[in-house]
Amino acid sequence: MKAIEVSLRVNGEPMSATVSPNRLLVDWLREDAQLPGTKLGCESGACGVCTILVDGVSRKSCLMLAAQAADHDLETIEGLSASAQELHPLQRRFVEHGALQCGFCTPGMIMAARALLQKNPSPTPSQIRAGLAGNLCRCTGYVAIVRAITAAAEDLRP
């Protein structure tokens, strides 16, 4: 297969790459772009651990080819906080509310929550649950996650 040249932005940084046409975006992010915060779970769009933002909209990076990301603006969990020393309000509230246990679903949960809060800065608990319907947590459960997102939404409102 003939390799494809792509240029794109990842967490604000312009990047270019040569990718095989069958390279999954999530594999490219984790292995080539060295951004392993995005996880890979079911590889079929059900679990949501690979959720990232593409042009500000949530997408599952296991359901996209790296080549499809050409000329788009990507945001991963690594791009959330301004520096390594500080946490984004979503991250801080997840910690404070004990909204994670093993942590595997957390990057996807937080990116899905970010997409939700960008569209709806004051979601109700039921809107939060609907926004996270595509993100599965198999250990902590969802109660603390919904509370953490509700608290972060308050932090983020002007």
Add this chain to the structure above:
Amino acid sequence: MRIGAMVTAAELGCSAAVQDSFPMLAATARQLGTVAVRNAVTVGGNICAGIPAADCPPSLAALDATLTIVNTRNTQLPRESAGKWAEAMRLSASPADYGALVHVAVCARMDRSLNRWTDVRVAIGGARSQPSRIHVAEQLLEQGEWDASRIEEAAHLIEAEATLSDLRASATHRGRLAGVALTRILNKARHQHEPDSGGESAR
């Protein structure tokens, strides 16, 4: 209305034009998968993937949608189904499930002069090897009032049309779900259009 093949489910579900003219189709799109999946799924892909449980085909079939399959010479014009009553229902184990166990979509026109439903379309997805119109149920529903016994008979007809058994559900189970979905849709139509008919609640 013309809907492009690359329109995403998220765009279809939130479009003011679609919500205005075909609220049933917008609701179908909003129930498809989950948020990040709706941001990726396109109408064209949802149809052309050829998955029996795909969300859009039953609703589009009930609305008499036509596909314009483009090559260098051949195009087709879509027919009109605005102004009709339409409703769709998706039954699945969970919203994150790969596909619905059953979709049922109904579209019909209330002819006020005859006080009868005409141009009835009943479509089913997920329960057969392909999305299908259920003509026997359509004919029955055009023959007279949608009273409890006619609705029950229509539910039995659609129940018998479910043939798909796999690891997720048996054909019998899918048939029962289809019957329940059709009953709920028809009762809704009946109560919205005949407020005095009273009585029967949705099954």
